[in-house]
Amino acid sequence: MTSLDVLRNVSTLASYNVMLQVMLRGVTFSLNAFTLRFVSKELIGVVNVRLTLLYSTLVFLSREAFRRACLSRVSETRHRWRQIINLLWLTLPLGVMWAALLAAVWLWLLELPDPHAVPHYGAAVVLFGLSGVQELLAEPLWVLAQVHMFVRLKVVSESLATVAKCAVTVLLVVFASDWGLYIFSAAHLVYTGLLVLCYAVYFIHFLGSEEASKKNFPLHSVAELLPRRADGEPLVDWTLARLTWSFFKQSFLKQILTEGERYVMTFFNVLSFGDQGVYDLVNNLGSMVARFVFLPIEESFYIFFAKVLERGRDVKSQKQEEVAISAEVLECLLKLVLLIGLIITVFGYAYAHLVLDVYGGSLLSTGAGPTLLRCYSSYVLLLAVNGVTECFVFAAMSQKEVDEYNYVMLALSVSFLLLSYVLTGWAGAVGFVLANCLNMGLRIMHSLLYIHRYFQPSRWKPLRGLLPSPFVLLTLGISAVVTAQSEVIFCCDRGWRLRLVHTCVGAACLLGVGGAILLTETQLTQFVRTRLFPRYTKKQA
Structure with a gap:
């Protein structure tokens, strides 16, 4: 190209x-x-600042470094896709670790909001962390889609997910306003779940199809999307792993700069x-x-x-x-x-x-x-x-x-x-x-x-x-x-x-x-x- x-x-x-x-x-x-x-500015403050910060920190620290490394030119080398996919799946256990650590900080070290003005805070922290981990399930698929310019996939998936999130929020705000933070937690889970579902359905349909053959897509079956070791090859591309580590150290600092005021x-x-x-x-x-x-x-x-x-x-x-x-x-x-x-x-x-x-x-x-x-x-x-x-x-x-x-x-x-x-x-x-x-x-x-x-x-x-x-x-x-x-x-x-x-x-x-x-x-x-x-x-x- x-x-x-x-x-x-x-x-x-x-x-x-x-x-x-x-x-x-x-x-x-x-x-x-x-x-x-319909809602108080205190509730908006907790959702848009504290809970959104929990989610964005979890997701950013879990995947940003992997994205930057895997979207570089080394990802074009076909025989390395097995190691690249294995590397990308590391975002999931990393996300679980960050979710547990951040949830503990958000629940036990930070000042808790008034439960009468902002109800169900503890459950919301857990659910927002779960939504971040859920989104990481699509990370290998997202990188594959970006590298191969599957533009419509991103447009359709994010559009559907956002519309669904907004619909759930409006319905619950109008008909279940006493749910408090459950409203926004449920909407966020719907958003990340639908994102993952769209990517999964697309690749299940795409892999092995005539269109994939015409585009010389490097993978041929759904099983190749899962982590596994290839015969005679290392589990991951260690050059790419070292670059990922470099970007990880940088992404941690960049997150502080990006969300500094919220921190x-x-x-x-x-x-x-x-x-x-x-x-x-x-x-x-x-x-x-x-x-x-x-x-x-x-x-x-x-x-x-x-x-x-x-x-x-x-x-x-x-x-x-x-x-x-x-x-x-x-x-x-x-x-x-x-x-x-x-x-x-x-x-x-x-x-x-x-x-x-x-x-x-x-x-x-x-x-x-x-x-x-x-x-x-x-x-x-x-x-x-x-x-x-x-x-x-x-x-x-x-x-x-x-x-x-x-x-x-x-x-x-x-x-x-x-x-x-x-x-x-x-x-x-x-x-x-x-x-x-x-x-x-x-x-x-x-x-x-x-x-x-x-x-x-x-x-x-x-x-x-x-x-x-x-x-x-x-x-x-x-x-x-x-x-x-x-x-x-x-x-x-x-x-x-x-x-x-x-x-x-x-x-x-x-x-x-x-x-x-x-x-x-x-x-x-x-x-x-x-x-x-x-x-x-x-x-x-």
Whole structure:
């Protein structure tokens, strides 16, 4: 498979992932707006912060390192699939171990919520841990699907699972509201169970079929999906196992950075459960675009860079054609996410109050909510750039460099936790966002230095993607001033008609920014049209 073929497949995967995330987050966005009218903010705080943290920590620590290692180029070597599958099944006992350890911490070391305001906490901890272990049953199937670009499988399975989860939540919230945390525990078990079922049914049907033969799929029966030793071969690929261990040490630190504010809230009690609920709702709202666009791009193009570049080799030792296309893709991705981040920062300031009022009413739009969302809009810009830069860096690093980066991650993790604790005492929930911004800035600086050194011996300069055209910057600046004045004049306690005027002003400014991008960023628009959405380009041709 050539690098252009890989790019075409990865671009299709990225576009499907973006559409999937938009649909799924739209459903969960509506679900949250609905449940806000029926449950207390204390219950939301426990579910969205503490229990979700338990689940995400369990799953991330159990599988992230395996995913990163097995999606690298070594996974393309067919005769190693037996060892790779054996390695991936280690996620299950690892998940059981983490589930037991984390459940003990969540039940016996942390402050317990009021059983009258938040009933059935103990059972919910066990059920959320069980749902994480249940999801790990599909891990070998997930990696196989990603490597072989089974895009529709991911779209269909996550769509069905999310719709089922939302349906169960709505039904139980309306008809069994006294169940408390059982509502969200049952919905989460349905979600992970349906995910596993979809992957299992697909591969049972696919293996041994004519389609599998045409695609030269390396496995031929369901029995080959189960762990076993091949004659004359080691149980696992030890080179891949060592790389997994390197990524595991890194993933532990990355999890602290990713969920750092939740760890601080959970272990240091800097905010009440109600305030945690409000912060998490604003945090989820502010990160919607990051989940819609940035995360699918990062996941998909990590596969592209890992397949096209030889891990650990300098730029002169790579195939120059593949280095060229990697540099072009990196430059355009940086430009794309930077512009999206700038747009969110500019318009997020003027429309934070209106969005929160429409979404959650006075529960979110009063107090620190609007200020929190405005700060988070600026953080999204850093989040966007960091996702793409680390996506490239982690795909290009050698195992030794990955190990060395673990020390950097350790320092960043410690500094982030300290900053979060100190800044939260000074600025409340906003302190979490400020700590995230400072920490993300340091991570970006490290990645930019690595990319600069990587491409320095060559003629390619992908970091030029961080320099938008002056005309686009001018239109963004004008839009920032106009929308800020519009908020003062028309929003947000002066009736729906003036709110509509404020919205129309923002829409007009957004169209102006979009026009400026189309006129001046021709390389980017060509990349989006031909690389990210190649299917639509073919149809038009």
